[in-house]
Amino acid sequence: MSLRDQLLRALPFNATELDLLIWSAPLRYKTYYIKKRQPGLFREVSQPTPEVKLLQRWLVANVLSNFPVHTSAKAYKRGTGLIENVQPHVQHRFLLKVDFENFFPSIKADHFIRFASDAGIDDLDSNLMKQVLFKRTKGTGSLALAIGAPSSPHLSNLMLHSLDCALALTASRENIAYTRYADDLSFSTSTPGVLSEFEKKLPLIIRENCDIPLKLNAEKTIHASKKSGRRITGLTITPQGTISVGLEQKKLLRSQIHRFSKNELNAESIQSLTGYIAYLASIEPAHLVRLARYYGIDVMRALYPPISDLLV
Numbered sequence: 266m267s268l269r270d271q272l273l274r275a276l277p278f279n280a281t282e283l284d285l286l287i288w289s290a291p292l293r294y295k296t297y298y299i300k301k302r303q304p305g306l307f308r309e310v311s312q313p314t315p316e317v318k319l320l321q322r323w324l325v326a327n328v329l330s331n332f333p334v335h336t337s338a339k340a341y342k343r344g345t346g347l348i349e350n351v352q353p354h355v356q357h358r359f360l361l362k363v364d365f366e367n368f369f370p371s372i373k374a375d376h377f378i379r380f381a382s383d384a385g386i387d388d389l390d391s392n393l394m395k396q397v398l399f400k401r402t403k404g405t406g407s408l409a410l411a412i413g414a415p416s417s418p419h420l421s422n423l424m425l426h427s428l429d430c431a432l433a434l435t436a437s438r439e440n441i442a443y444t445r446y447a448d449d450l451s452f453s454t455s456t457p458g459v460l461s462e463f464e465k466k467l468p469l470i471i472r473e474n475c476d477i478p479l480k481l482n483a484e485k486t487i488h489a490s491k492k493s494g495r496r497i498t499g500l501t502i503t504p505q506g507t508i509s510v511g512l513e514q515k516k517l518l519r520s521q522i523h524r525f526s527k528n529e530l531n532a533e534s535i536q537s538l539t540g541y542i543a544y545l546a547s548i549e550p551a552h553l554v555r556l557a558r559y560y561g562i563d564v565m566r567a568l569y570p571p572i573s574d575l576l577v
Contacts, residue, residue, distance in 0.1 A: 335429035
């Protein structure tokens with residue numbers, strides 16, 4: 266059965282509606298801009314319409330999920346997250362972090378068509394998927410992955426599988442740990458000087474194992490060590506070899522909890538605070554216990570009801 270027929274069976278569209286939706290999908294996006302940390306710079310985010318999101322999510326669940334994602338890719342995978350991205354590097358002394366420029370927009374529909382052909386996907390099906398999964402770019406008219414589409418993260422992991430294999434294999438031969446969280450690549454070792462030499466090899470490894478023209482952002486390349494402090498995807502590796510959200514975040518958290526205890530936070534701030542505490546519970550549950558002992562169990566239970574389980 267063709268992919269189009271499967272969509273007709275599974276989703277609430279008739280043939281005319283589905284064909285029109287597929288044809289117009291690359292144009293059905295609302296674009297807005299979010300400030301980056303660097304002054305004057307913005308990140309373009311494009312949200313597809315609900316109908317296109319429905320198609321994209323169905324394709325991820327029923328088609329794309331059948332293809333392998335490398336174990337080194339830690340983002341957008343069920344049961345895997347930030348802490349799993351940091352864990353392989355905890356026991357190593359030296360860290361190299363590199364970053365891809367314009368990651369999602371660099372992945373074009375033409376790259377997907379080649380990926381689909383290699384994966385044995387029928388031409389008609391791959392062309393349908395191309396229409397649904399990629400956004401038309403203003404100016405050039407080319408189709409590229411959009412930041413904001415629910416299918417972009419998973420699809421990017423699939424299309425970088427060969428590169429992840431090559432990087433992981435090359436790194437392991439030199440006793441280097443490798444993980445990738447979206448466009449953030451991390452390498453670590455305990456042998457001095459190895460990462461500087463490995464960094465020089467990266468452009469060639471990328472060119473030889475990925476037909477997507479990915480470029481490393483030299484301005485974001487970081488070498489770190491136990492002495493200088495190691496941070497990966499927002500988490501800190503302490504000198505003792507534990508994973509932490511870091512002192513600055515803890516200070517800010519204490520300030521917000523204090524304000525909450527004095528009824529000084531609005532509903533939006535409280536929602537943000539409870540979300541961060543739930544995140545902290547997955548990273549440093551022991552710190553939540555310390556906060557409960559300092560501010561009192563009633564205050565912390567109001568923000569995070571499962572705190573009682575941590576105090577048993």
